[in-house]
Amino acid sequence: xxxxxxxxxxxxxxxxxxxxxxxxxxxxxxxxxxxxxxxxxxxxxxxxxxxxxxxxxxxxxxxxxxxxxxxxxxxxxxxxxxxxxxxxxxxxxxxxxxxxxxxxxxxxxxxxxxxxxxxxxxxxxxxxxxxx
Numbered sequence: 001x002x003x004x005x006x007x008x009x010x011x012x013x014x015x016x017x018x019x020x021x022x023x024x025x026x027x028x029x030x031x032x033x034x035x036x037x038x039x040x041x042x043x044x045x046x047x048x049x050x051x052x053x054x055x056x057x058x059x060x061x062x063x064x065x066x067x068x069x070x071x072x073x074x075x076x077x078x079x080x081x082x083x084x085x086x087x088x089x090x091x092x093x094x095x096x097x098x099x100x101x102x103x104x105x106x107x108x109x110x111x112x113x114x115x116x117x118x119x120x121x122x123x124x125x126x127x128x129x130x131x132x
Contacts, residue, residue, distance in 0.1 A: 008071055012024065012067070012069075013065050013066070014065065016056070016064060021054070024049060024053055024066070025049070028049045028070075029042050035077055035130060036130070037128065037130070044108040044109070045079070048105050048108035048109045049081065051104065051105060051108070052112075053081055055101060056081060056082070056121060058092075059120070059121065060092045064083075064084055065083065066084075067081070067082050068080070068081050075130055076127060077130065078126070079109075079128075080123060081124040081126070109126040109128050110129045111125075111126070112125070112126050113125040
């Protein structure tokens, strides 16, 4: 995954609980509004971030916390979603199911990468290009 300087980052860490999705959605909307995305693009990205977070917390042994990091790039935004787990968690999805999730996330964002290895989702990267 590409490296982005940390000084352009906004980081949100919340308990890995579905009740925190409103906080995540509101933060996502605020950060993307400041990046001057359209209302439709913000709505799509809020949905993509929520789906990615739900995927992370629906693993077989849910993590203790979710971290959502927003990185402003020259031509876009990157959103990294990862968990802080007490122990490594198994995803419980097979490769075909993950391909469907990746396609859904990619239809909402401009690009979506799921770092999946050894049966575990370690990180999800969503990218949204800024258009003039």
